[in-house]
Amino acid sequence: MFENHLPTEELQALDAAHHMHPFTDGSALNKKGARVITAAKGVWLTDSDGNRILDAMAGLWCVNIGYGRPEMAEAAKRQIEQLSFYNTFFQTTHVPAVTLAAKLAQIAPGDLNHVHFANSGSEANDTNLRLVRHYWAAKGKPTKRIVIGRWNGYHGSTMGSGSLGGMKFMHAQGGMPIPDVAHIEQPDWWMQGGDSDPADFGLARAKQLEEKILELGQDNVAAFIAEPIQGSGGVIVPPATYWPEIQRICAHYDVLLIADEVITGFGRTGKWFGSQTLDLRPDIMTIAKGMSSGYAPIGASLLSDNVANTINDAGEFNHGYTYAAHPLSAALALENIRILEDEKIVDHVANVAAPYLREKWEGLIDHPLVGDASIVGLMGSIRMTPDKAARAKFKSDEGTAGYICRERCFANNLVMRHVGDRMVISPPLVITKAEIDQFIDRAVQSLDETHAKLK
Ligand code: PLP
Numbered sequence: 418m419f420e421n422h423l424p425t426e427e428l429q430a431l432d433a434a435h436h437m438h439p440f441t442d443g444s445a446l447n448k449k450g451a452r453v454i455t456a457a458k459g460v461w462l463t464d465s466d467g468n469r470i471l472d473a474m475a476g477l478w479c480v481n482i483g484y485g486r487p488e489m490a491e492a493a494k495r496q497i498e499q500l501s502f503y504n505t506f507f508q509t510t511h512v513p514a515v516t517l518a519a520k521l522a523q524i525a526p527g528d529l530n531h532v533h534f535a536n537s538g539s540e541a542n543d544t545n546l547r548l549v550r551h552y553w554a555a556k557g558k559p560t561k562r563i564v565i566g567r568w569n570g571y572h573g574s575t576m577g578s579g580s581l582g583g584m585k586f587m588h589a590q591g592g593m594p595i596p597d598v599a600h601i602e603q604p605d606w607w608m609q610g611g612d613s614d615p616a617d618f619g620l621a622r623a624k625q626l627e628e629k630i631l632e633l634g635q636d637n638v639a640a641f642i643a644e645p646i647q648g649s650g651g652v653i654v655p656p657a658t659y660w661p662e663i664q665r666i667c668a669h670y671d672v673l674l675i676a677d678e679v680i681t682g683f684g685r686t687g688k689w690f691g692s693q694t695l696d697l698r699p700d701i702m703t704i705a706k707g708m709s710s711g712y713a714p715i716g717a718s719l720l721s722d723n724v725a726n727t728i729n730d731a732g733e734f735n736h737g738y739t740y741a742a743h744p745l746s747a748a749l750a751l752e753n754i755r756i757l758e759d760e761k762i763v764d765h766v767a768n769v770a771a772p773y774l775r776e777k778w779e780g781l782i783d784h785p786l787v788g789d790a791s792i793v794g795l796m797g798s799i800r801m802t803p804d805k806a807a808r809a810k811f812k813s814d815e816g817t818a819g820y821i822c823r824e825r826c827f828a829n830n831l832v833m834r835h836v837g838d839r840m841v842i843s844p845p846l847v848i849t850k851a852e853i854d855q856f857i858d859r860a861v862q863s864l865d866e867t868h869a870k871l872k
Pocket of ligand 1: 536537538539540542571572573574644648649677678679680705706716
């Protein structure tokens with residue numbers, strides 16, 4: 418174990434001097450110092466000042482089985498002693514890679530029977546971008562190259578995956594999006610639906626895909642990529658009319674559907690995959706995060722028989738990552754899936770944790786700051802608003818209410834994330850009813866304090 422012998426201030430000073438944090442205003446952070454997390458167990462984090470913090474974000478939407486499992490430590494030790502590394506290039510394979518691929522094929526819906534491994538969700542989506550273009554070229558339709566994503570969608574932070582995503586603040590830096598990527602609007606009724614009925618709005622937003630395909634030309638569009646439920650964009654649950662229409666349009670125009678299940682996979686929505694909860698039939702599925710519950714970096718693209726067979730029959734696909742299906746990551750993903758299965762954790766979400774949390778979460782709508790409370794399985798959001806009836810936003814685009822609330826959560830030893838004026842949650846799937854009670858108490862206290870500060 419890496420022992421921490423330094424006092425918090427010294428760790429913060431070294432952090433400020435040498436560590437550049439992702440998605441962070443470095444100079445602002447360096448002035449105040451980062452919170453130092455030193456240990457974690459179940460749903461609880463410990464920081465270097467000895468605070469016990471309830472992590473309602475499961476790290477970054479990933480620690481599905483909870484922190485600090487001894488079985489995972491054992492699995493890691495066994496695998497390192499047996500085979501610490503080998504690659505899967507050059508016509509070789511290894512036991513964890515084979516076993517994990519077969520296991521994923523077994524639990525994935527439909528005929529997603531083939532696995533192309535990566536080390537993260539971003540990498541897997543970069544793979545998908547190249548893969549769908551290669552697929553259509555192999556089918557004799559090389560002009561089908563454009564991939565359509567959605568504004569405010571998130572698919573990762575590399576050039577490819579960041580381009581597929583629709584985060585304009587990311588595109589503004591470093592030359593994204595790359596060519597041959599297009600975007601349509603998101604199905605966010607609360608924020609963008611105006612006076613329309615949610616069902617009509619969902620349908621209209623889905624039809625934007627058809628309009629975009631017709632505008633770009635069916636012969637030029639390779640795929641549509643979307644999260645079944647947007648996560649990083651603020652846990653936006655689409656109206657029920659949305660996905661059936663998207664599915665129809667993709668089939669009609671011969672456009673591959675990529676479901677990015679990096680957050681919604683591995684039990685988060687109360688079924689193994691969000692595609693099952695929302696009744697999608699993707700040709701490709703992106704997975705990562707809950708695949709190993711964050712115990713080791715791993716991601717993958719799950720491919721249908723048709724997509725995989727077409728790629729396999731087209732000769733060499735000149736693409737791959739050194740650490741794809743890394744034996745350690747694959748062994749930990751397998752152990753993670755075993756734990757999810759043996760402890761019936763997906764059933765726990767569907768039958769215990771999600772119904773209990775839903776009732777309390779939706780009850781937050783009575784709070785004077787909260788205009789909307791959405792939740793599917795164990796991913797949820799609340800929208801803070803100065804005027805519930807008007808579904809109004811706070812003035813600052815930076816999410817003043819959200820920022821204050823996140824700070825109040827920190828002070829109350831709770832991790833909730835803010836996305837603009839929204840607070841989002843995604844707790845470990847093993848959260849108990851008693852922990853949900855503690856979580857909601859701290860959330861209400863944080864909302865009360867935010868409300869008081871905003872007055
Ligand atoms: N896709 C989705 C839906 C995500 O939420 C994320 C990360 O939050 C990614 C892709 C990128 O995954 P990673 O950070 O592992 O590259």
